Amino acid sequence: MHIQLKGRKAVVTGSTAGIGRAIAEGLARAGAAVVINGRTQERVDVALGQMRALLPEADITGVVADVSTQEGCAGLIARVPSADILINNAGTARLNNFFKQHDSEWLDLFQLNVMSGVRTARHYLPKMMERGWGRVVFISSESALNIPKDMIDYGVTKTAMLAVSRGLAELVAGTGVTVNAVLPGPTDSEILSNWMKSTAHDKGISQAEAEQQFLQTMRPTTLIKRFATTEEVANMVVYVSSEQASATTGAALRVDGGVLRSIA
Template sequence: MKIDLSGKTAIVTGSTEGIGFAIARQLAVAGATVVVNGRNEAKTAAAAARIREGVPNGQVRDVAADVSTTEGCATLVAAVPDCDVLINNAGIFEPVDFFEATDDVWDRHWQVNVMSAVRLARAYLPGMERRDWGRVIFLGSESAFNIPADMIHYGVSKTADVAVARGLAKRMAGTGVTVNSVLPGPTLSEGVAQMLKDAQAATGQSLEQAAAEFVRRQRPSNILQRAASVEEVANLVTYLASPLSSATTGAAMRVDGGTIDSL
């Protein structure tokens, strides 16, 4: 089985690091022309350069735009008017107790995690429908189903992502366009590494050990009993972005290590 995305243009929002960067790199390996996106111009250009260095003959562009805003989404669409694959990866998380989470906290998570994806899907899906081929993937989270008590605002935003993806899949019924969501569990991204920094300092554990301890303590239903790598998440996303996934749409695909305790 060979994934070939030659001739396809793929946009990955929030792809300067973490899961987004791993997805962008995997799509470039598969032959897609990849658009790396981030808010900071220098960081976005550097991420694109890193992919070019690691993927000989890879076709990679960089577009700096803050997709949490209407203006930022418009900037991205103006730079890349059409795409075949849209990966709505841009996202944030911040542990804040419900009674301390202000309207600003809720709104920031909503704009970054949900509205960026809504705006870009609205912009790019009509072109995919005209061409009768396209892939839209929302990065959700196991937290969409296991709402974390210390990040209710985050969990709610990810539940919304899964719901929008399901609704859009129905809206695109009968076309060659599929829409799915992907649900990572705890993943060794830069954000998680930052969150675990104090635990590492206190225990002397490696990042992998600290992450595994976090998983066992905070996600006891996790069957892997470790954090996933960003590449493991990117593998599933790359498959869903390919022609091989043509019969999968409207699905919430789990790469959560079995954390969601359901059949």
């Protein structure tokens, strides 16, 4: 299968590192004009420099915007008023104690993980529908279905993303636009990798050993017995962003290494 996205413009939120960065690179390799996004000028400039060096023929631009806020989303939209492909990847996770959390922590996480995607989809989807072609992908998580007790707020936001993506797929039915969610499992992304490095340092073990301990204690049902790479997640996203995936919509597509013990 040869995926060709030449002539398509893609916006990838939260894409200066990790899964978002890998998705942006994958889309650019397939020929799409890609807009990366990050919260600071430094992060965006570094990512742009690295990606342009890696893919000198690609059309890659960057927008600094904090998409966890209305103002940030408006700034992104002002810079990029139209897109054929929208990847709602911006998000974060943090370990916490449910009983000690403040309301503000829940609300802040919901603004970033959920409302950023709501706001961008609300803007870009109508124009996709007018053109009769478009792709929207929400980067959820297997934690949407396998709620972690030390990150209940995170699990809730990822479940909410599934509801938003399915609802939007219903809303745009028959227009030529598809909306899907992708559910990564434990992945060697920036956030989780840094956590594993810190854990390894504290325990005096290697990062590989820390990752195996995490899988054995937190995700023992993994079938691949390792963390996925960001590129493996990006491969799924690039596919559902393509013409070849035109009959895939309203789906929750797992790249979880078999963590979820379900056949549906």
